[in-house]
Amino acid sequence: MDKLLIRGGRRLSGEVRISGAKNAALPELCAALLTEDTVELSNVPHLQDVATMLKLIRNMGVAVEQHEDGRVAVNARALSKPEAPYELVKTMRASVLALGPLLARFGHATVSLPGGCAIGSRPVDQHIKGLQAMGAQIVVEHGYMVARLPEGRTRLRGAHITTDMVTVTGTENFLMAAALAEGETVLENAAQEPEIPDLAEMLIAMGARIHGHGTRRIVIEGVERLHGCKHAVVADRIEAGTFLCAVAATGGDVLLQGARADHLDAVIEKLRDAGARVQAVEGGVRVQADAPAYEFLRAQNFRTTEYPGFPTDMQAQFMALNCISQGASKVTETIFENRFMHVNELMRLGARIQIDGKVALIEGAPRLSGATVMATDLRASASLVIAGLVADGETLVDRVYHLDRGYDRMETKLRGIGADIERVKA
Numbered sequence: 108m109d110k111l112l113i114r115g116g117r118r119l120s121g122e123v124r125i126s127g128a129k130n131a132a133l134p135e136l137c138a139a140l141l142t143e144d145t146v147e148l149s150n151v152p153h154l155q156d157v158a159t160m161l162k163l164i165r166n167m168g169v170a171v172e173q174h175e176d177g178r179v180a181v182n183a184r185a186l187s188k189p190e191a192p193y194e195l196v197k198t199m200r201a202s203v204l205a206l207g208p209l210l211a212r213f214g215h216a217t218v219s220l221p222g223g224c225a226i227g228s229r230p231v232d233q234h235i236k237g238l239q240a241m242g243a244q245i246v247v248e249h250g251y252m253v254a255r256l257p258e259g260r261t262r263l264r265g266a267h268i269t270t271d272m273v274t275v276t277g278t279e280n281f282l283m284a285a286a287l288a289e290g291e292t293v294l295e296n297a298a299q300e301p302e303i304p305d306l307a308e309m310l311i312a313m314g315a316r317i318h319g320h321g322t323r324r325i326v327i328e329g330v331e332r333l334h335g336c337k338h339a340v341v342a343d344r345i346e347a348g349t350f351l352c353a354v355a356a357t358g359g360d361v362l363l364q365g366a367r368a369d370h371l372d373a374v375i376e377k378l379r380d381a382g383a384r385v386q387a388v389e390g391g392v393r394v395q396a397d398a399p400a401y402e403f404l405r406a407q408n409f410r411t412t413e414y415p416g417f418p419t420d421m422q423a424q425f426m427a428l429n430c431i432s433q434g435a436s437k438v439t440e441t442i443f444e445n446r447f448m449h450v451n452e453l454m455r456l457g458a459r460i461q462i463d464g465k466v467a468l469i470e471g472a473p474r475l476s477g478a479t480v481m482a483t484d485l486r487a488s489a490s491l492v493i494a495g496l497v498a499d500g501e502t503l504v505d506r507v508y509h510l511d512r513g514y515d516r517m518e519t520k521l522r523g524i525g526a527d528i529e530r531v532k533a
């Protein structure tokens with residue numbers, strides 16, 4: 108199992124290119140299943156979840172060509188097995204995104220319930236309810252969602268779907284299913300995360316009729332057939348936010364090429380309130396911090412909520428920053444019930460944190476000291492890397508396969524801006 112060895116205390120400076128978003132690339136690879144034509148995505152990040160998704164769709168009989176420069180061509184004409192087996196999906200929540208497109212195009216699909224995850228129970232009841240409202244018959248048996256259309260029907264039908272909570276992949280599944288359904292679908296309480304309009308734009312380029320994406324109410328007029336398209340995956344706002352926190356933590360001056368400041372308003376506002384300088388500039392976002400966080404940043408209270416609120420996927424990284432900023436802070440996690448797994452590990456580095464239910468109370472420490480720590484999930488890993496970059500001495504982050512699920516060559520990018528970090532092969 109690979110580990111990351113970090114020697115803390117280096118200032119970060121220079122330029123780093125932000126990759127395409129994991130959480131856009133994954134649904135967009137599934138959207139390519141909706142047509143027999145070739146779909147060409149560009150700016151697809153190199154990361155484990157993308158590799159898993161490509162393996163999954165190849166296993167269905169889909170032709171995939173992946174290029175080193177981030178282009179991926181997908182042709183699902185010969186898709187013969189509309190199935191997502193447990194062995195291939197157990198590490199990846201996004202596998203549930205295969206359900207909507209497969210059902211819409213083939214009228215049946217068998218998709219494993221996604222594997223267990225450290226951040227919460229993550230049920231898929233809303234996905235099932237929404238697709239049932241569109242006419243699908245779905246049973247859950249032996250760990251699989253087995254979905255089919257009733258005898259005599261060849262297409263899903265449009266429906267009015269109001270989810271009990273805002274769900275990102277739920278909204279994406281409904282968008283894709285509704286694109287090929289008969290009649291109009293209205294999604295109320297839809298997610299507004301930037302990955303949703305990015306997927307909708309791709310579907311529109313494939314011939315879908317969609318309005319209101321990026322708002323809480325999306326209307327989709329189903330069409331009989333979708334065609335191929337070319338689409339560039341939107342920049343990863345969470346990768347960008349992670350680098351912003353890393354630079355604010357160590358001090359430095361870094362240009363994040365390709366990053367979208369307009370997708371990071373809530374995070375940038377907190378960083379500015381803390382005392383870092385963050386500006387949207389031509390071609391990206393620039394972050395400047397004159398000294399390491401413990402010398403001048405003020406810790407910030409925040410509460411995770413749906414977009415455009417503070418993203419849960421940035422909670423762990425910003426908490427790491429709070430741990431070495433001045434003063435006390437309160438972090439409230441409202442999206443996932445078990446997303447504080449990084450706390451114990453941050454404490455091994457000297458962070459002072461108390462958990463009370465959904466709330467973490469943090470007392471800023473003037474120094475962290477390097478230690479061996481264990482990554483427990485994707486963003487927890489990133490928070491440990493940020494802490495390691497400022498800690499005294501050596502930090503060894505174990506189980507970095509969690510990090511590799513969702514970050515594109517993170518240690519190479521960090522080394523490029525001056526961090527002392529290397530991958531240690533076990």
Ligand SMILES: CC(=O)N[C@H]1[C@@H](OP(=O)(O)OP(=O)(O)OC[C@H]2O[C@@H](n3ccc(=O)[nH]c3=O)[C@H](O)[C@@H]2O)O[C@H](CO)[C@@H](O)[C@@H]1O
Pocket residue numbers: 130133200201227228229230231232233234235272273274275276277419420442443444
């Ligand atoms: C691949 C992907 O895009 N992953 C993102 C997506 O996950 P994902 O789409 O899985 O997260 P959701 O937005 O669906 O989850 C929001 C909340 O709703 C609950 N829920 C969701 C669906 C459902 O059927 N029933 C139910 O109870 C979840 O347990 C959670 O408490 O959005 C999350 C919230 O921004 C991010 O942390 C993930 O990075």
Ligand SMILES: C=C(OP(=O)(O)O)C(=O)O
Pocket residue numbers: 130199200201224226420485486513
């Ligand atoms: C929780 C995350 O991803 P996933 O939904 O793929 O587990 C994440 O990206 O932080």
